[in-house]
């Protein structure tokens with residue numbers, strides 16, 4: 001967290017040394033937001049880091065302000081990911097390794113280090129607009145003492161309390177589909193703060209791009225039909241980006 005804050009307090013010139021632009025085109029790696037032309041901007045700044053697959057991890061492009069801490073955190077959090085996925089499979093009476101076995105060595109893990117500067121018009125702009133994360137699960141570390149994260153339940157928004165040292169786990173769209181809706185992806189947003197800046201670190205754990213997202217066959221029978229159609233992860237994630245700029249959710253298009 002401290003390293004992340006130090007990075008975002010650097011002059012733009014320093015931050016841009018880690019830019020996500022290659023020949024002027026933003027990639028899903030590096031410093032800077034992915035903006036399509038018709039997209040309105042959320043009030044935040046971010047760095048994306050590709051963690052897995054390992055051959056796509058390019059440590060030399062990671063800001064040195066938090067490189068070592070992030071690498072250690074990524075390794076530890078993957079162990080926790082597997083424990084959480086096993087517990088979730090057990091809850092559904094699936095084989096314990098049902099979800100973990102989908103996380104192959106080509107599975108995608110990436111981290112986002114988010115920075116929300118103080119915002120002069122907090123009632124007019126989101127830090128991060130309402131969305132659910134697309135992958136299996138997300139671990140979120142949020143800045144201590146600074147609220148702003150909210151989750152939606154039954155159409156109402158609730159503040160997520162910030163507790164030092166706590167790890168927040170979000171279910172993502174991929175796990176909602178694979179669990180046939182038994183687990184629901186958490187819709188969340190960040191509201192801006194007029195005075196304080198805020199940091200968060202999100203670790204997104206997914207399957208690999210070629211894996212077909214579909215409800216686990218063991219959860220289906222005549223009385224419990226599939227509630228989501230199938231789609232390759234790659235296409236699903238592309239669909240999320242397109243729907244996101246329109247303030248829509250891709251998962252709604254998957255429901256049968």
Ligand SMILES: O=C(O)CCC(=O)C(=O)O
Nearest residue numbers: 112114142149190200202
């Ligand atoms: O900053 C936060 O608390 C949430 C960030 C988030 O939702 C995301 O990176 O997907």
Ligand SMILES: [Fe+2]
Nearest residue numbers: 131132133188
């Ligand atoms: Fe999110």
